[in-house]
Amino acid sequence: MKASMLRSTVTTLRRASSSSSSSSTHLLRRSFSSDSNPDRKVAGFMRDEQLGMALRGADLVIILVGVPRKPGMSRDDLFNTNAGIIKSLCSTIAKYCHNALVNMISNPVNSTVPIATEVFKKAGTYDEKKLFGVTMLDVVRAKTFYAGKAKVPVAGIFISEATPKANLSDEDIKALTKRTQDGGTEVVEAKAGKGSATLSMAYAGAIFADACLKGLNGVPNVIECSFVQSTITELPFFASKVIGLNLPIFKIVRIYYSWWSLTLLSQVVANVPWEQARDLQYA
Ligand SMILES: NC(=O)C1=CN([C@@H]2O[C@H](COP(=O)(O)OP(=O)(O)OC[C@H]3O[C@@H](n4cnc5c(N)ncnc54)[C@H](O)[C@@H]3O)[C@@H](O)[C@H]2O)C=CC1
Numbered sequence: 001m002k003a004s005m006l007r008s009t010v011t012t013l014r015r016a017s018s019s020s021s022s023s024s025t026h027l028l029r030r031s032f033s034s035d036s037n038p039d040r041k042v043a044g045f046m047r048d049e050q051l052g053m054a055l056r057g058a059d060l061v062i063i064l065v066g067v068p069r070k071p072g073m074s075r076d077d078l079f080n081t082n083a084g085i086i087k088s089l090c091s092t093i094a095k096y097c098h099n100a101l102v103n104m105i106s107n108p109v110n111s112t113v114p115i116a117t118e119v120f121k122k123a124g125t126y127d128e129k130k131l132f133g134v135t136m137l138d139v140v141r142a143k144t145f146y147a148g149k150a151k152v153p154v155a156g157i158f159i160s161e162a163t164p165k166a167n168l169s170d171e172d173i174k175a176l177t178k179r180t181q182d183g184g185t186e187v188v189e190a191k192a193g194k195g196s197a198t199l200s201m202a203y204a205g206a207i208f209a210d211a212c213l214k215g216l217n218g219v220p221n222v223i224e225c226s227f228v229q230s231t232i233t234e235l236p237f238f239a240s241k242v243i244g245l246n247l248p249i250f251k252i253v254r255i256y257y258s259w260w261s262l263t264l265l266s267q268v269v270a271n272v273p274w275e276q277a278r279d280l281q282y283a
């Protein structure tokens, strides 16, 4: 697909008021211009019956509907409400824009991505290279906290790969990792029941969506992290470093895990099987 030919469409999905009925879905569709087509259009769609119209022909769908956490909740506590919303949306995506890249922001991402996978598989439209759980906010946080500690602007996606190198002790690395892991909870608690991270998520979501659009426009070697179908651990999905968001060359890059990351990894792996069984049963 040539850059000058591309009509890159981003569709975001929202309901105006969470107290309204399930038939009040509000949708926003943005069509980005290209050199040959300078028109920039933004159109709004309302209600479930217009969902298909909003989605038809989209190149990229960003899913951010659903409920956010309140203080004291885990992301997994959102499963019962958000799983059904995601299942229904993904069925419509399979029908109206099965070629679209899907950026999944709605939590719990480690369940909503497998649910979307199963829905797409059942519809016969699944392509693992098109479904991305958005973990970009963790990268943004890690970079910000590392830069604060190291007193340098940071490039690179992981603490173990960050440049320029800062001389951090094991204790510093542990603390940075924990601060990054707890970043979402920090915001949820600070907002005291009024939602989770929104502005920083918008920033992170825009970076990731932009990377996808670059990939679709044929820009080579776009590299970001995302929760995708992955072979880097024994788990079927894992937040992985992904190179070449320009389809179809997408590939997972192995990374160097520090001793501390490996310790955390073993804890994650131990928890996942029961969640997976539930996600698959649900979908
Ligand atoms: N992946 C990540 O790093 C992050 C994920 N999130 C997740 O994103 C999701 C949204 O969070 P916020 O934007 O803070 O919540 P929010 O409450 O500000 O917005 C959610 C929107 O979804 C709408 N909605 C709810 N049920 C719907 C339905 N059945 N159909 C259509 N629209 C519906 C609501 O009306 C609302 O407009 C949550 O699941 C949250 O946990 C939030 C921040 C970071």
Ligand SMILES: O=C([O-])CC(=O)C(=O)O
Residues within 6 Å of the ligand: 068, 069, 075, 107, 137, 183, 184, 185, 187, 188, 196, 197
């Ligand atoms: O923590 C939450 O509930 C939202 C989220 O995923 C984050 O901010 O990282």
